[in-house]
Amino acid sequence: MYNSTIFSRVKRSEYKKIAEITKFLRKNDLNIDTSVEEFITVMRDSQIIACGGIADNIIKCIAINEELRGEGIALSLATELVNLAYERHHSHLFIYTKTQNEVLFRQCGFFPIASVPGIVVLMENSNCRLHRYSQQLATSRQPGEKIGCIIMNANPFTLGHQYLVQQAAAQCDWLHLFLVKENTSTFPYVDRLRLVTEGTANIPNLTVHPGSEYMISRATFPCYFIKEQGIVDNCYTEIDLKIFRQYLASALGVTHRFVGTEPFCEVTSKYNADMRYWLNTPELTFPPIELVEIERLQHEGTAISASWVRRLLAKKQMDVIANLVPDCTYNYLINNPNIRQKSAGTSSEESVITVGEL
Amino acid sequence: MKIVKEAVAGTLESSDVMVRIAPLGGSEIDLQLNSSVEKQFGDAIRETVMDTLAKLGVTGVQLIIDDKGALDCILRARLQTVLLRASDSKELPWGALK
Numbered sequence: 001m002y003n004s005t006i007f008s009r010v011k012r013s014e015y016k017k018i019a020e021i022t023k024f025l026r027k028n029d030l031n032i033d034t035s036v037e038e039f040i041t042v043m044r045d046s047q048i049i050a051c052g053g054i055a056d057n058i059i060k061c062i063a064i065n066e067e068l069r070g071e072g073i074a075l076s077l078a079t080e081l082v083n084l085a086y087e088r089h090h091s092h093l094f095i096y097t098k099t100q101n102e103v104l105f106r107q108c109g110f111f112p113i114a115s116v117p118g119i120v121v122l123m124e125n126s127n128c129r130l131h132r133y134s135q136q137l138a139t140s141r142q143p144g145e146k147i148g149c150i151i152m153n154a155n156p157f158t159l160g161h162q163y164l165v166q167q168a169a170a171q172c173d174w175l176h177l178f179l180v181k182e183n184t185s186t187f188p189y190v191d192r193l194r195l196v197t198e199g200t201a202n203i204p205n206l207t208v209h210p211g212s213e214y215m216i217s218r219a220t221f222p223c224y225f226i227k228e229q230g231i232v233d234n235c236y237t238e239i240d241l242k243i244f245r246q247y248l249a250s251a252l253g254v255t256h257r258f259v260g261t262e263p264f265c266e267v268t269s270k271y272n273a274d275m276r277y278w279l280n281t282p283e284l285t286f287p288p289i290e291l292v293e294i295e296r297l298q299h300e301g302t303a304i305s306a307s308w309v310r311r312l313l314a315k316k317q318m319d320v321i322a323n324l325v326p327d328c329t330y331n332y333l334i335n336n337p338n339i340r341q342k343s344a345g346t347s348s349e350e351s352v353i354t355v356g357e358l
Numbered sequence: 359m360k361i362v363k364e365a366v367a368g369t370l371e372s373s374d375v376m377v378r379i380a381p382l383g384g385s386e387i388d389l390q391l392n393s394s395v396e397k398q399f400g401d402a403i404r405e406t407v408m409d410t411l412a413k414l415g416v417t418g419v420q421l422i423i424d425d426k427g428a429l430d431c432i433l434r435a436r437l438q439t440v441l442l443r444a445s446d447s448k449e450l451p452w453g454a455l456k
Contacts, residue, residue, distance in 0.1 A: 072372060075426075079369040079376065091364040091380060108370050109378075109392055109424035125378075126422065127390065 005049075005073075007080055010039040017041070021061075024048040028063035035218075036061055038088075040080045042073060049073065052081045057090040058219055062097060078108040082125070093125040094219040114220075114242045122219065122239050130243075133212060134251035140207055141252055144173025148292075149254040151178045151215055151244075153306070155185040157195040157329050160260065160304035163297035168258040169203045171292070176252055181211030182218055186310060191332065198328040214243055237271055241278035246286050249279075257289050260296045263303055299323050359414040359451070365443035368428075368436040375428035377421065377440040385417040393425035406430055410437045413454050419444075 010017045021039055022032045036053035039061070043049065050073050053061040059081050064074055085093055095110050102112060102121045113130050115121035124130065148168050154161050169175040179196055183189050189211075197208050213219050220240040248254070257279060262269040272293060279289040296303035304324050312321050313333065322330055361381045368376040382388060393403060403425060411417070428436070434455075442450050 075370040075372075079371065082366060082370075082376070082378075086364070086366045086378075091366075091378065107394075109376065109422065 004044070005076075006043045007076070008041050008043065009084065010041055012037055020048060021051055021053075024051060025061055025063055028066075030061060030063055033061050038084065040077065040084060042077055050077050052077050054081060054085055054088065054090075056218065057085065057093050057213075059085065059093060059095045060097075062095075062101065074104050075108065078105070082108075091125075092129065092213070094213075095123045095125075096219070097121060097123070114239045114246070116238050120239070122243075124219075130214060130247055133214060134247045137209075137248060137251040140176070140209070142174035142205075142207070146172045146255055147253050148172035148175040148256045148258055149178070149249065149252065149289075150175065150258045151180065151211075152196070153180040153185060153216075154187075154192045154196050155306045156187045156309060156325065156333070157192065157199050158304050158306055158309055158325050159299075160297045160324075161196070161306075162199050162326050163304075164258065164260050164294055165200050165203060165206065167294050168256075168292070169206050171258075172256065173205065175203070175206045175258075176209060176254065177206060178209045178215060179211045180216050181213065182216070191336075195326075195329050195332060199326045215248060216240060237274040238278060241275060242284065245279055245284060245289060249289055250286055254289055255287075256292050258292050258294060261293045261303075263296070359416050359441060359445050359447060361416060361419050361441070361444045362446045363444055365440050367440035367443060370424060370426060372426050373428060373432070375423060375425040375433050375436050377423050377436045379422075379440045379444045380420045381444070382418050382420050387411060387417060388420040390420075390422045391425065392423065393427075395425070395427050402430070403433060406433050407437060410434055410441075410455070414441060414451065415454075416441060 010021065012018065018032070018039070021041060025032050033053065033055065035055040037055055039051055039053045041048050041051045049068050050064040051061065052059060062077070064077070082093065085091070093110075095105055097105060097120065099115065099118055099121050102115075102123070105123050110123035110125050111127040112121050112123050148171065150165060150168055152161055165175070165177060177196065177200070179189070179193050181189055185192065193208070193210065200206055200208065211217070220236070220243060249257075257275065259272055259275065262272055272291070276291045278284075279291055282288070296305075298304065302308070309321055309324055312324075318334070321333065325333070361379065364378070364380045366376065366378045368374055370376050387408070389404065389407060391400060391403060393400060403423070407421065407423065411419070425433070438450055438455065
């Protein structure tokens, strides 16, 4: 008979226990993920033998003591994690895990949706949800030879965004615009969506789509750190772009993806370069997509960007902002003093999700 | 019985079954079965599921079943539990389940 196995839940605030979990993860070549809100630990003889964490709808930081693998602990742990996620009202679950765990999680009802061979795999707890989403997208398909796509955060919507959409739409038979759904931006998703819709209303060959968890989201760009940081950064873009090309672009018949040039941010310009590669490479069997970089709109010699607007907002320089944003955004900023305060408080904090924005 | 929210019941452990349910628009029953004994008992499992749903008058749901070789009685029990959790009723209509 083996010793009793104890499952417990550990909240982020329980520092002492979190420190133990961190140590255990380190031993298993994982770093603790700061976005995890709650962990489940499996203890035996007051030692952690396995753990897993939940951040919204993403299960991460899973490790099982090597000597105990094969005992079925993984299935018990997965059960507890799924139950915990449901209790927290999350039922669309993702797992971002090392390739060697893929088989294990297949047994737990998770299916791979994209992977970087030999390194990481993104799985979700349904074998048809993504397929359904792309079927639903396919109903918005438009005829034409050149079908464009833009994914933007618009945090907030600037003249630069508006210019990019206009330029792209002018080059295409039809343009599909997706708004990043993740609500980690300064400006709430509903407000961003409204401003983009208003600010592009006069473009006839454009569909504005709500975003989804399948594009530039916490799931496709997890803050999940495996030790070799460099490799993981590449993996983020690779997973995100593979899902885009395989499921979303092929559903809509997208032939071109448009982005603004990135003169400032190294990460974003790297994302643009990765995009050029993964959207076009014959390594993948799906129809290729050409990346089109459009020179950014400038104001007095400086490229207009949402981060510039946010900085000005923090300094309450509304007179300068008036030159950088369309009327709809300007009125919104004037009428929402709370937002202005909020952006003042968080001006330096940029999440990884803002990567790829203008 | 009306299904109004998502719910889960059961475990992924050997000889048990985890059932997840979500309401769907319309009257479709979308059943996804992953079972370690699919080849031998897949049809029997589906029959039990459809039978339980029919007896309780449940339609318009998505059911995802991860089975690790549960006995028929266990499967019925897990199904009844998940249906009760996902419905707006407080009690199972036991008479209908005979």
